[in-house]
Amino acid sequence: MFxxxxxxKVGLFVLVGLIILGYMSFRVGEYGFGLKKGxxxxxxxxxVAGLEKDASVQIAGVEVGRVEDIRLEDGKALVTMRIIxxxxxxxxxxxxxKTHGILGEKYVEIVPGSEWETYLExxxxxxxxxxxxxxxxxxxxxGAIADDVKVVTTSLSNVLGGEEGEESLKSIVRNMRDMAxxxxxxxxxNDEKFSTMLTSLRNASVQMEKTFSSLNEITAxxxxxxxxxxxxxxxxxxIDKLNKTLASLQQxxxxxxxxxxxxxxxxxxxxxxxxxxxxxxxxxxxxxxxEQFRTFLSYRGEYLFxxxxxxxxxxLKIQPKEDKFYILGIVADPRGRRTVKDTTxxxxxxxxxxxxxxKVLFNVEIAKxxxxxxxxxGLLESTGGVGIDYFxxxxxxxxxxxxxxxxxxRDPHLxxxxxxxxxxxxxLSAGWDDFLSDEGNESPFVGISVRFEDEDLxxxxxxxxxxxx
Numbered sequence: 001m002f003x004x005x006x007x008x009k010v011g012l013f014v015l016v017g018l019i020i021l022g023y024m025s026f027r028v029g030e031y032g033f034g035l036k037k038g039x040x041x042x043x044x045x046x047x048v049a050g051l052e053k054d055a056s057v058q059i060a061g062v063e064v065g066r067v068e069d070i071r072l073e074d075g076k077a078l079v080t081m082r083i084i085x086x087x088x089x090x091x092x093x094x095x096x097x098k099t100h101g102i103l104g105e106k107y108v109e110i111v112p113g114s115e116w117e118t119y120l121e122x123x124x125x126x127x128x129x130x131x132x133x134x135x136x137x138x139x140x141x142x143g144a145i146a147d148d149v150k151v152v153t154t155s156l157s158n159v160l161g162g163e164e165g166e167e168s169l170k171s172i173v174r175n176m177r178d179m180a181x182x183x184x185x186x187x188x189x190n191d192e193k194f195s196t197m198l199t200s201l202r203n204a205s206v207q208m209e210k211t212f213s214s215l216n217e218i219t220a221x222x223x224x225x226x227x228x229x230x231x232x233x234x235x236x237x238x239i240d241k242l243n244k245t246l247a248s249l250q251q252x253x254x255x256x257x258x259x260x261x262x263x264x265x266x267x268x269x270x271x272x273x274x275x276x277x278x279x280x281x282x283x284x285x286x287x288x289x290x291e292q293f294r295t296f297l298s299y300r301g302e303y304l305f306x307x308x309x310x311x312x313x314x315x316l317k318i319q320p321k322e323d324k325f326y327i328l329g330i331v332a333d334p335r336g337r338r339t340v341k342d343t344t345x346x347x348x349x350x351x352x353x354x355x356x357x358x359k360v361l362f363n364v365e366i367a368k369x370x371x372x373x374x375x376x377x378g379l380l381e382s383t384g385g386v387g388i389d390y391f392x393x394x395x396x397x398x399x400x401x402x403x404x405x406x407x408x409x410r411d412p413h414l415x416x417x418x419x420x421x422x423x424x425x426x427x428l429s430a431g432w433d434d435f436l437s438d439e440g441n442e443s444p445f446v447g448i449s450v451r452f453e454d455e456d457l458x459x460x461x462x463x464x465x466x467x468x469x
Contacts, residue, residue: 006436013432017418020430038065038084043095043126048077051097056107057081090117096130169212180205294319298451306443309334329363331381380404396421411436425452
């Protein structure tokens with residue numbers, strides 16, 4: 001019977017993987033596996049909050065490139081963009097950051113420049129950028145305007161309060177009426193060109209009269225003791241309450257200056273201040289820990305061609321540091337878990353192998369990364385094993401080799417595959433499972449994965465108490 005050696009199987013797997021990857025590099029994605037087309041240009045922004053790598057670059061709503069890199073340069077954000085070869089950018093184009101809708105993703109909008117300008121070359125920088133709207137700064141400006149309005153209204157109330165202010169308002173109204181009548185007579189005696197001016201003045205006079213009438217009502221209410229300001233001016237009990245409040249505030253201030261009470265101890269007692277600083281340091285350590293801590297959830301489904309079955313993986317990746325992470329997962333294998341059973345009959349021991357198809361398998365791994373290489377070890381499908389991953393093209397492409405289920409009576413379970421990030425959260429994979437099996441369990445497979453980062457799990461896992469130094 002014709003059989004294929006282990007070396008031939010490995011070579012066949014590599015060949016199939018290269019064919020699949022070569023096909024995907026030309027058919028999947030706009031730019032392929034690193035075959036990046038176009039030329040690079042850059043722009044410097046004051047703030048790019050929310051903008052991510054691989055974000056869209058558009059002109060008039062049409063995508064013309066992608067964000068290649070975002071990094072810090074002299075306290076500002078340097079954004080590098082890859083523009084497709086067919087699009088030429090004039091040197092006076094303007095770059096700005098926009099959002100799809102209100103809560104959509106950020107992208108870079110390029111406003112075309114003059115047609116007679118020369119074009120940007122590879123590596124050159126867009127000099128004209130527009131600043132992104134800052135909501136916090138806008139709110140601060142609105143607050144400052146509100147304070148100014150409050151000062152103006154307070155001054156107006158001081159000026160118009162009392163009988164003298166009311167008489168001044170009446171005098172102003174009378175003068176405005178007299179002026180309007182005089183202007184009316186002048187216009188009637190002159191050319192009709194003044195008719196339009198007269199109409200405008202009349203309207204202004206009516207509005208001013210209404211305004212001053214309203215002010216008269218306000219000042220009259222104040223004089224009668226109506227409203228908050230009226231009670232404050234006319235009601236002696238309100239003034240007494242205000243004086244008592246100011247006296248209480250003075251007592252509190254004196255206690256603080258003498259070092260009494262919580263605030264007094266906080267200001268004058270060094271031990272209290274040290275305890276507060278220690279508490280704030282703990283909070284700062286917690287926030288720093290939470291920002292560094294990352295968690296990822298992923299699901300991967302694999303279709304095994306030889307058995308026409310599906311194999312599923314559900315994993316949680318916990319990453320406390322950039323180069324260190326843990327993997328917890330469950331595996332649903334249509335073949336189940338392989339076990340060996342020894343049966344003794346008449347002094348003769350017989351070893352049989354069984355598959356427990358209703359068993360759920362587990363992955364518990366610890367991993368360490370060195371540049372583009374990751375080494376893993378622990379439980380793989382409920383047995384001891386190791387794995388190695390190699391990343392390429394800015395982590396878009398991953399090559400993986402795993403070895404587990406070591407037993408002296410049979411070949412270990414070896415698995416090799418390649419995985420490519422098609423979109424932000426979607427991955428495609430292809431490989432060969434158990435390719436050295438001596439029991440006919442080897443099978444090529446293709447798979448699809450969904451992977452995303454979970455912020456809620458991150459803060460849940462980092463909510464443990466922080467030990468003191």
